[in-house]
Amino acid sequence: MRLLLVVDNHLGRTKDGQVWSKGIYDYSFFSRYLDVFEEVNVAIRIEDIKDNIGYPNLCSGQNLKFLPIPDFHGVNGYIKNYFSVKKAINSYSKDCDCAIIRIPSAIGFQFASIIKNKIPYALEVVVDPWDFAAPGMLRSKVRPLVRLHWTNQLKKLCKHANGVSYVTQFALQKRYPNKAQIHKESLQHFQSYYSSANIKKDFFAPPKVFLPSQKAFQIIHVANTINSYVKGHKELIKAVSLLNKKGHDLSVKFVGDGELVSEFQEYAKLLRVEEKISFVGRIPDKDSMKRALAESDLFVFPTHGEGLPRVLIEAMAVGLPCISTRINGIPELLSDDLLINVGDIEELIRKIEYLISNSSLMTEVSKKMSYKAKEYSEDKLQIRRKQFYIKLKKYTESVLKEK
Structure with a gap:
């Protein structure tokens, strides 16, 4: 047929x-x-x-x-x-x-x-x-x-x-x-x-272990096409800017490319956080994507419109603690303490700070992410x-x- x-x-x-x-x-x-x-x-x-x-x-x-x-x-x-x-x-x-x-x-x-x-x-x-x-x-x-x-x-x-x-x-x-x-x-x-x-099975990784001595944190955000405001790039840049002003040491790696990259880079400059923000382009192959995720500490995805985001499941599969929005299928993946309302930058700041301030919590969340992701193998x-x-x-x- x-x-x-x-x-x-x-x-x-x-x-x-x-x-x-x-x-x-x-x-x-x-x-x-x-x-x-x-x-x-x-x-x-x-x-x-x-x-x-x-x-x-x-x-x-x-x-x-x-x-x-x-x-x-x-x-x-x-x-x-x-x-x-x-x-x-x-x-x-x-x-x-x-x-x-x-x-x-x-x-x-x-x-x-x-x-x-x-x-x-x-x-x-x-x-x-x-x-x-x-x-x-x-x-x-x-x-x-x-x-x-x-x-x-x-x-x-x-x-x-x-x-x-x-x-x-x-x-x-x-x-x-x-x-x-x-x-x-x-x-x-x-x-x-x-x-x-x-x-696939070889994409999954063991949960991460976070130590109390860790002070700097690498956040990753993935959206292969950056041609709209749907994926919450500006909200994350703003949140990181304010958190660093509070004394935290956060940087963000944005994966993807598109016509709005230059606009978001200019926004980072406007907030004087450009040194902490990097756009690395597309990552087309799964091995490189797994490596980029595994090298990070936290996946933050303040998206405005999804069904059930594949990138979020991939981040969970390598044991990354994740924060995302209360929209459509995402609450089927994450518990409420890891969710924010769409566009709510203050809540985003609270949730990021909530995680990075507690290493044992980060380790426990990593275990939960790995376990949940296996349902989507x-x-x-x-x-x-x-x-x-x-x-x-x-x-x-x-x-x-x-x-």
């Missing part, structure tokens, strides 16, 4: 036809769908590149085919390419038996609106658009429209799709209920939950993913028999 997989990202294609990724995607990510489907066709934005410098992760592999969508950036780019994307959707959906759409995204919504009455399809809901496009988060005049439109679209699609899986166990399901949840699961309508994380998650894919395949087989 041939699956159409719709993913919102940017990949590069070299002259030999091989497809490469800058970030989290690689063949192991896409091949998880091959556990059930014989062939997977991935519809994704692709640009032609001379070589894979800057694109270290190979995505191409056996039984995997990439269907290029015109590569564009931003709202204006999407509008200019709208009809080209529509043409691609009509073409690609004819060659597949069913679809899984990772959503929300402009491309994902467009695919779903066109194929929803043509072939069986399921959704993987990975983030909440209501939070992602909240005021101040996106630098676009149409942000309010995006927020309302995407939220309403997601609500409608979850009630229409044959299957819906969420990255959270409870949070996203409350705002975006699906048909199986409202009525009853059946062959035609089904649901599940699982994270997008693909954390790749082997455990893949069991639930596979069950969900099998349900889509079984329903598709029943539809094909009727034709």
Whole structure:
């Protein structure tokens, strides 16, 4: 059976036809769908590149085919390419038996609106658009429209799709209920939950031990794309500035790149904390990411919009004490004493100080992080993913028999 997989990202294609990724995607990510489907066709934005410098992760592999969508950036780019994307959707959906759409995204919504009455399809809901496009988060005049439109679209699609899986166990399901949840699961309508994380056994590390003599602390924050205010960069810079003025010795390593890096660097200079703030660019491979996390003391992620952040689970997997926001699925990972309200810098300062002032507490939290992260190991998650894919395949087989 041939699956159409719709993913919102940017990949590069070299002259030999091989497809490469800058970030989290690689063949192991896409091949998880091959556990059930014989062939997977991935519809994704692709640009032609001379070589894979800057694109270290190979995505191409056996039984995997990439269907290029015109590569564009931003709202204006999407509008200019709208009809080209529509043409691609009509073409690609004819060659597949069913679809899984990772959503929300402009491309994902467009695919779903066109194929929803043509072939069986399921959704993987990975983030909440209501939070992602909240005021101040996106630098676009149409942000309010995006927020309302995407939220309403997601609500409608979850009630229409044959299957819906969420990255959270409870949070996203409350705002975006699906048909199986409202009525009853059946062959035609089904649901599940699982994270997008693909954390292998060798990524996990023993819990950390913190000593009373430690005075300096390295904080790490990870957001591969730094093109919006969603991930709380400014709040963390402000908090570190104020904590250092109080006599603490904190520094922050920001992982990721994008058009707002220079703005955040200028903000650090304005607060006279630029020597304590570093932007290290993207870390594309898992070994380097594990090393960067393991070399740090604390993961702080004051994000405004998430489903269930993969980067937070990865930080927990190496035993980092973590602080993040009370939003969507994050309270499913962290206890309340490690959570802050969105945008609350004073609470962020209190929680950071609460940890770094008590070495035994930091050690105990590290143990809790390591233990909780094991629930999200790749082997455990893949069991639930596979069950969900099998349900889509079984329903598709029943539809094909009727034709």
